[in-house]
Amino acid sequence: MDERKLSQVAKQMIVSGKGLIAADESAGTCQKRFDAVGVPCTEENRRAYRQTLLMAPGIEEYVSGVILHDETIRQETSDGESFAAVLEKKGILSGIKVDAGTKDLALHPDEKVTEGLDGLRERLVEYKTLGAQFAKWRAVITIGKDMPSGACIHANAHALARYAALCQEIDIVPIIEPEVLIDGEHSIEQCYEASAAVLKKTFDELAGQDVALGGVILKASMVIAGKKAAKQSSIEEVATQTIKVLKESVPANLAGIVFLSGGQGDEQATENLNAMNKSGKLPWPLSFSYSRAIQNPVLKLWAENPSANMGSAQAALLFRSKMNSLASQGKYSSEMEKTRPY
Ligand code: 13P
Numbered sequence: 001m002d003e004r005k006l007s008q009v010a011k012q013m014i015v016s017g018k019g020l021i022a023a024d025e026s027a028g029t030c031q032k033r034f035d036a037v038g039v040p041c042t043e044e045n046r047r048a049y050r051q052t053l054l055m056a057p058g059i060e061e062y063v064s065g066v067i068l069h070d071e072t073i074r075q076e077t078s079d080g081e082s083f084a085a086v087l088e089k090k091g092i093l094s095g096i097k098v099d100a101g102t103k104d105l106a107l108h109p110d111e112k113v114t115e116g117l118d119g120l121r122e123r124l125v126e127y128k129t130l131g132a133q134f135a136k137w138r139a140v141i142t143i144g145k146d147m148p149s150g151a152c153i154h155a156n157a158h159a160l161a162r163y164a165a166l167c168q169e170i171d172i173v174p175i176i177e178p179e180v181l182i183d184g185e186h187s188i189e190q191c192y193e194a195s196a197a198v199l200k201k202t203f204d205e206l207a208g209q210d211v212a213l214g215g216v217i218l219k220a221s222m223v224i225a226g227k228k229a230a231k232q233s234s235i236e237e238v239a240t241q242t243i244k245v246l247k248e249s250v251p252a253n254l255a256g257i258v259f260l261s262g263g264q265g266d267e268q269a270t271e272n273l274n275a276m277n278k279s280g281k282l283p284w285p286l287s288f289s290y291s292r293a294i295q296n297p298v299l300k301l302w303a304e305n306p307s308a309n310m311g312s313a314q315a316a317l318l319f320r321s322k323m324n325s326l327a328s329q330g331k332y333s334s335e336m337e338k339t340r341p342y
Contacts, residue, residue, distance in 0.1 A: 001168045006215025007255065009133050009173045013093060013217055014256030017325050018064035019288035022260070023053055023295070024097035024136065025069065033295075037303035047075045052302055053295070054083050056314035062325035065093035065134060067175070067289070073130050084131030095175065096132040098123060098163070102140050111152040112140045114159055120166050127172070134173040136219065137163040141178060143186040143194050143226065153201045161205035168215055175258070175289070177219035178202050182262045184226035188233045191223050192241050199249035213254045219289050220246065221262050222272055235268075239275035243282065252283035259286070261293030266320060267337060269293035270327045277330035287328040294320045297342045316342040 013020065025033065027041070034041040039049075050072050066087060073096055076082050084094040100116030114137065124135065139156035141148045160176045167174035178198045180191060199220075206213065223241040225233045233241075246257065261269040269290055276286055288294075297320065302313040319340050326332040 001212065002171050003212050003215060005171050006168060006173055006212060009093065009171075010215050010217055010255035013065050013134060013173065014258070014285045014287055015064055016285065017329055018062055019290075019321075019324055019328055020065045020067060020095070020258055021053065021059075021063055021294055021321070022067045022136075022289050022291035023050055023069070023072065024067040024095075025291065026097075026101060027071075033299060034303075037299055039303045043071065046071065048306060049299065049302055050075070050083070051077050052306070052310055052313055053298065053317060054086055056317045058318055059321055060090040060092055062318075062321040063092055065095050067095040067097055067136050068132075069097055073127065073132065082131070088131065093133045094131045095134040095136055096127045096130075097138070098127070098135045099137040105152055105155060108149050108151055110144065111142055111147060111149060113152070113155045114139045117159060117162055117166075120163065121169070124166060124170055124172055128170060132172060134175060134217070135163075135167050136175040136177060138177040138179055138219075141180045141194060141198050143180065143184055143190055148194050148198065153198050157198070157201040157205040160202055161209040161211060164206060164211045164216060165209040168211060173215055173217060173255075174211075175217045175219045176202065176206070177260065178221075179219075179260060179262065180221045182221070182224060182227050182264070185228045185230070186226040187229055187231065188223060188225040188237055188241055191225065192245055195221065195223050195245045196249055199245065203249065203251060213251055215255060217255055218250060218257045220257055220259055222259055222264070224264070224272075227263060235271050235275045238272045239279055242272075243276055243279060247283070250284070254284055256285045256287065258289035261288075261290040264293060266293045266296055267334065270320075270323045270332055271334065273324065274327035274330055274332040277328060285328075288324040290324065294324065301342060312342060316340075
């Protein structure tokens, strides 16, 4: 492990004013997203759509890295160039989703554990040759009656730490993503409790595997009431509670934190990030690693007419990336939405 190299890449991922685009949707998730806009989810359509994203002129101004799927890191542009090479030319880092998805957790109905450690060392070596400089592993935590269980938190935190150690062994920066799902009727207080327990256990396990935190990025979910909760959370509540849980649970020497959007509205995800960054000095940079909250308008436009709308889809991508870049510096205002090009 080359701690200096890891820390240098992690710093580049979270450099001021930039964030990550998550474009690593699995075939199943892609199917759902494409079905919603009436486009057949073929390999060629996934490639063409992702080419529209990755080749958007100017995204390098707001985006430091893109998380790719196994399929995409092996694909090429219509001109025969690998996507990783295209990104490298723009000074954007390529990342790779390496978990193998979730399975039911034994003895714990309704809870999940993320798999993918078997053979991971060998897969990471290959991804490195394909151009990946960072990786992502997502764990899923559900809030509900007697959930999350200690068993679910422990199993997922342990897997995250084992994954992170394997990444660092070959100088790939691990993004650790313990996502507390927004689905459900839970209150913001319940989300706070679950997030605190998950984060504390995850950092205990990382310490247990001797993972160097200066070369790790946390991809966090915000502390927020469930989508079906009677009382929805305000921007101020989300910002205050998320910062509180992070300060209590995340060591100050971690390289940085990026957020997932998790089903929040596009502007809501931007507003919440902005509020956190406006709230004063924090031990780590806070930025974005959104999939839906950046791609929603892009996919819609592209799906209407892939060739005629390519420019407008890319303009939408650029706009949401710029808004989130401003939010990562606490400089966003909802007034700016009036200038959006879609
Ligand atoms: P969303 O922003 O759509 O939640 O996706 C982020 C992500 O990468 C989940 O793993």
